[in-house]
Amino acid sequence: MKKIPLIRPYITQEVKNKVCEVLDSGYLTEGPVTKQFEEVFRSYIGCNHAIAVTSCTTGLEMALRALGVGPGDEVIVPDYTYPATADVVAIVGATIVLVDVSKETMLIDYSAIEAAITEKTRAVIPVSIFGNPLDWNRLNQIKRKHGLFMVEDAACAIGAEFKDEKIGNQADISVFSLHPRKFITTGEGGLITTSNKEWADWMLSYKHFGMGVHNSRLTTNFERIGSNYKLSNILAAIGLVQMKHIDELLDRRLELAQNYIDLLKGQENIIIPKTTEQGKHSRQSFCVYVPERDRVMKVMREKGIEVQIGTYSLHMHKAFNDNDNCKIIGQMPGSKYAFKHCLTLPMYHEMSDSEQDYVIAGVKEATGKYSR
Numbered sequence: 338m339k340k341i342p343l344i345r346p347y348i349t350q351e352v353k354n355k356v357c358e359v360l361d362s363g364y365l366t367e368g369p370v371t372k373q374f375e376e377v378f379r380s381y382i383g384c385n386h387a388i389a390v391t392s393c394t395t396g397l398e399m400a401l402r403a404l405g406v407g408p409g410d411e412v413i414v415p416d417y418t419y420p421a422t423a424d425v426v427a428i429v430g431a432t433i434v435l436v437d438v439s440k441e442t443m444l445i446d447y448s449a450i451e452a453a454i455t456e457k458t459r460a461v462i463p464v465s466i467f468g469n470p471l472d473w474n475r476l477n478q479i480k481r482k483h484g485l486f487m488v489e490d491a492a493c494a495i496g497a498e499f500k501d502e503k504i505g506n507q508a509d510i511s512v513f514s515l516h517p518r519k520f521i522t523t524g525e526g527g528l529i530t531t532s533n534k535e536w537a538d539w540m541l542s543y544k545h546f547g548m549g550v551h552n553s554r555l556t557t558n559f560e561r562i563g564s565n566y567k568l569s570n571i572l573a574a575i576g577l578v579q580m581k582h583i584d585e586l587l588d589r590r591l592e593l594a595q596n597y598i599d600l601l602k603g604q605e606n607i608i609i610p611k612t613t614e615q616g617k618h619s620r621q622s623f624c625v626y627v628p629e630r631d632r633v634m635k636v637m638r639e640k641g642i643e644v645q646i647g648t649y650s651l652h653m654h655k656a657f658n659d660n661d662n663c664k665i666i667g668q669m670p671g672s673k674y675a676f677k678h679c680l681t682l683p684m685y686h687e688m689s690d691s692e693q694d695y696v697i698a699g700v701k702e703a704t705g706k707y708s709r
Contacts, residue, residue, distance in 0.1 A: 367567035386537035393514035410459035468619035493621035647679030
């Protein structure tokens with residue numbers, strides 16, 4: 338029986354050599370390697386500022402704090418997302434407002450955003466889920482009409498594009514994840530992008546204990562209360578090497594995704610969610626809708642195929658449905674459908690044709706006799 342993992346991080350000898358180089362240097366905390374990593378990422382995205390942090394979660398928290406979001410404010414979040422997207426709203430003291438997602442794309446329902454806006458609404462955190470870009474035509478209309486901040490949870494969206502522009506440029510602030518499920522990974526970590534210098538300087542200060550920032554350089558004056566959200570040179574070294582190969586890594590993911598699409602043609606019981614019009618999906622995760630998802634997942638795992646759910650419907654969990662600082666808007670039919678039916682298939686750089694064939698044979702067998 339084959340053993341096919343969900344993901345296998347791209348860790349080459351070149352990566353190991355770079356990490357050893359940092360270890361040998363004795364400079365292990367955040368330093369020149371982290372700065373180089375930030376600059377390479379900033380150049381790739383095409384934004385003015387990129388800031389490396391300990392995680393996407395802490396990056397989202399910093400983004401809200403930089404924008405002055407806090408107690409008395411409301412922040413709209415899609416219900417179908419990892420809890421971190423909503424957790425950060427509570428962490429800064431604001432009220433979480435959960436809205437539904439589109440069944441077709443699993444992205445936030447743009448009409449639901451407008452219906453949820455009140456005089457207290459300060460920001461929206463839309464999620465470019467699994468690497469599917471958001472429709473920034475719609476989001477920018479909402480932003481301008483209501484005067485809101487847009488903080489994109491772009492955890493999975495490195496390499497995705499909207500209207501031929503890299504994700505990371507459209508929102509006021511975007512935050513990416515470097516978790517091992519991502520094809521650019523540092524083990525743990527995150528990257529913040531923005532083109533607003535004032536916000537960038539504030540976040541640079543905050544992640545360095547509140548140190549002052551002048552001409553984009555830290556000083557030894559402490560100007561605000563801050564924290565320690567630095568990314569070490571050791572972790573940055575992994576990401577720096579991977580970024581040298583990002584086009585190759587991304588092209589391979591898109592090739593594997595297209596193979597899956599071709600192999601699944603004609604399968605009535607297996608539905609591929611839609612990609613945003615004018616968007617380029619980065620295929621961080623390759624997800625399908627299947628009937629009897631939990632049963633299908635069990636059958637495939639018994640065959641040695643590591644499949645996984647998509648993510649969570651937050652309103653189903655005590656942290657959100659038993660929380661006075663969380664408003665749940667509507668019955669969430671799109672979120673419930675995605676949670677019940679979404680299945681994530683294995684995808685990694687070295688995946689072979691025979692491994693993909695084995696995955697597809699497994700999912701076809703597990704779903705074949707069930708109707709939609």
